[in-house]
Amino acid sequence: MADASFGFSTLQMGELAIGKHVHYILSVEKKKDSFESVVMDHLRMNGAYWGLTTLDLLGKLDSVNADEVLSWIMACQHESGGFSGNIGHDPHILYTLSAVQVLALFNKLDVLDIDKVATYITGLQNEDGSFSGDMWGEVDTRFSYIAICCLSILRCLDKINVEKAVSYILSCKNLDGGFGCTPGGESHAGQIFCCVGALAITGSLHHVDKDLLGWWLCERQVKSGGLNGRPEKLPDVCYSWWVLSSLIMIDRVHWIDKEKLVKFILDCQDLENGGISDRPDDAVDVFHTYFGVAGLSLLEYPGLKAVDPAYALPVDVVNRIFFGR
Ligand SMILES: COc1ccc(S(=O)(=O)N2Cc3cc(C#N)ccc3N(Cc3cncn3C)C[C@H]2Cc2ccccc2)cc1
Numbered sequence: 001m002a003d004a005s006f007g008f009s010t011l012q013m014g015e016l017a018i019g020k021h022v023h024y025i026l027s028v029e030k031k032k033d034s035f036e037s038v039v040m041d042h043l044r045m046n047g048a049y050w051g052l053t054t055l056d057l058l059g060k061l062d063s064v065n066a067d068e069v070l071s072w073i074m075a076c077q078h079e080s081g082g083f084s085g086n087i088g089h090d091p092h093i094l095y096t097l098s099a100v101q102v103l104a105l106f107n108k109l110d111v112l113d114i115d116k117v118a119t120y121i122t123g124l125q126n127e128d129g130s131f132s133g134d135m136w137g138e139v140d141t142r143f144s145y146i147a148i149c150c151l152s153i154l155r156c157l158d159k160i161n162v163e164k165a166v167s168y169i170l171s172c173k174n175l176d177g178g179f180g181c182t183p184g185g186e187s188h189a190g191q192i193f194c195c196v197g198a199l200a201i202t203g204s205l206h207h208v209d210k211d212l213l214g215w216w217l218c219e220r221q222v223k224s225g226g227l228n229g230r231p232e233k234l235p236d237v238c239y240s241w242w243v244l245s246s247l248i249m250i251d252r253v254h255w256i257d258k259e260k261l262v263k264f265i266l267d268c269q270d271l272e273n274g275g276i277s278d279r280p281d282d283a284v285d286v287f288h289t290y291f292g293v294a295g296l297s298l299l300e301y302p303g304l305k306a307v308d309p310a311y312a313l314p315v316d317v318v319n320r321i322f323f324g325r
């Protein structure tokens, strides 16, 4: 409750400071010369996706100038059809998905030459079904998810060899039920989200041992209620997304204590200046603010728009893409 006697609203820790987080996101968008924005300059397209999707989940996407964002995004498109992290940088599959996701947020996918973007992504699929991130060839299951998610949003998943893409992802499944970056790679929550998300989008989740993987995922919850990314690691708010969205996709989310996780995320807020950090009392950033709000949305926190666990977009945006309403 607001306490006017102190001249400012004293927010209890037990609630989401929506107004503060909106103000924080808008202030980061505006700051150009801060250390943070210089460091993040090369991945500004990712930052745009994290910040703008947070605003949309908070019901405040209309506080930004859509035309300004859209013209900047299109200025980041490379002649190859791929998008770069900022104007004049090299294209990468990471930034191409973020650009497409932001255009979807604003219902502006029609400004794209869809074939050009699809050709860029299709060109990154390798013989074994895997995907590289860019022309330098690094292979990672993250890029399989990004390719499948992006082409699915563009409604042209049929342009890649889906069967080989799925079989490559399954070749990265480990005995613990989890997935790694490449075949034999250690299971990690971020990679598990990417592989489970790609399998969900391609209708291939029947290949996953839901009890075995569900067990590995629910074991990520530590005493404080937070989730970590691997055994023995510290909890981190961004795993509230990687682990939780995976548990929801394999229908095992009831295996964790949701109330304790909500409390962990709320404890990571900066109630003065807005923003959410990776764990209590650390510095906030746009990345953890997004994954904290998106995690709370997956936990059905009141006042937030629902988010789709596979597409990492608001459900109303996904419905508009696939059902046109
Ligand atoms: C501040 O040091 C960093 C370190 C790395 C990076 S990064 O490589 O660009 N990146 C995105 C990222 C963005 C921000 C923000 N704002 C903060 C962190 C962070 N990490 C690091 C992190 C988060 N949780 C624990 N760790 C160690 C993830 C990383 C990888 C990633 C990229 C895209 C999508 C998902 C994950 C950026 C800043």
Ligand SMILES: [Zn+2]
Residues within 6 Å of the ligand: 236, 237, 238, 239, 278, 288
């Ligand atoms: Zn994190």
